[in-house]
Amino acid sequence: MSLLARRAAAELAGTAFLVIAVVGSGIMASRLSPNDVGLALLENSVATGAALVALIVALQPVSASFNPVVTLVEKALGLLDWRTAGALIVAQFLGGVLGTVVANLMFGLDAVALSAHARSGGGLWLGEVVATVGLLLVVFGTVRSGRADRVAFAVGAYIAAAYWFTSSTSFANPAVTVARTLTDTFAGIAPASAPGFVLAQLVGGVLGFLLVRFLYTSLPVPAASESAAADRKVAS
Template identity: 70%
Template sequence: MTLVRRAVAELVGTAFLVMAVVGSGIAATRLSPDDVGLQLLENSLVTGAALVALILAFQPVSAAFNPVVTLVERVLGLVTTRDAAALVVAQVVGGALGAVLANLMFGLDAVSVSTHDRSGGGLWLGEVVATLGLVAVIFGSVRRGRADTVAYAVGGYITAAYWFTSSTSFANPAVTLARTLSDTFAGIAPGSVAVFVLMQLVGGALGLGLVLLLHPDPELPRPDVTEETA
């Protein structure tokens, strides 16, 4: 499997993920203009469903769609430094492309810099929690030999995390950067990005520590019911 194929998978997958996030946010505000709760519900369900589909489709090639996930893979020795750098660049480029396409599909300017300020201790803590949980869900599943469940686990987790985290669970630096390019429901002001990304990296590091604590042996088979209840 060539690095080019993996990079293309990451670029296209991240582009579609951002289109799902931004596009559904635009659609939600138009379809339910007077109900923010319903807008968030629509946005979260579409994002979760898209993640399941995209991971299932691209996982045989590469389906991180997230620089934090790729960095964790690098720390675990699953990818080389060169490959990780290329995949992160592809994710960032794909995310930007997805935001532009979402804007254009809904008749907006290709780029409209977001003015949606997202700052404050609660939101920053929300990003730590959201990213920690995402890393734990992905790599906890993988290290227990259940990689085939990752698509459903991630889709379900992100759908829920939209609601139980104060930040609505960005949990992804590439998606965060892309969302600055759309001054719509899902947007984030450029001035809010740096701390969001920092908190995502902190959450990723904490998530990695938790994964290594709970699943130190990636070859460990899933125990049967007798072993778990003994």
């Protein structure tokens, strides 16, 4: 199997398990704490952050971005070519859809049920911009500071926290956003709301890229010999 195929498989599997964690823990939280949304969100955020740490640690040696925005910024930084970036992004979207279907089925729901949870408005879109900029700063700032071995813990902690300090509960990931339109549960987002979130995430991606380039201009991008591990980053 080629390296690209292995990387795409890792992105598909990792994104699928990430979405299973997001959607599945959301369903479990809403069932265990049906009358306490705050407690349900806490349960959802802790499970998601912990899953991210585990998935990144496990898959980082192959590929562990799990996020099209992160992959596009990797391309912009010269860490990927377009063929590789395109294959990884397709795998991320497919993995996200697979993860939602599996999570729905695990809890006895229809494999696909479009969400009725509307999430729109300027405040929520701004929250997605903020969440995505922060995620990119954590991912690439950690790597470009020579601490790639700490990315998993930094990202997991950031996403768990961003569930709480952003108005949108920090989707910060187009593949996850699209996947979450397919579940009418705690973690769902209505299909009509998804384009606004994705656009905000892309805006955040541009701003995050510019911020990383501005802050770390004196630090080189990891050399080819090091980037096989250092450029496999993630998000939620």
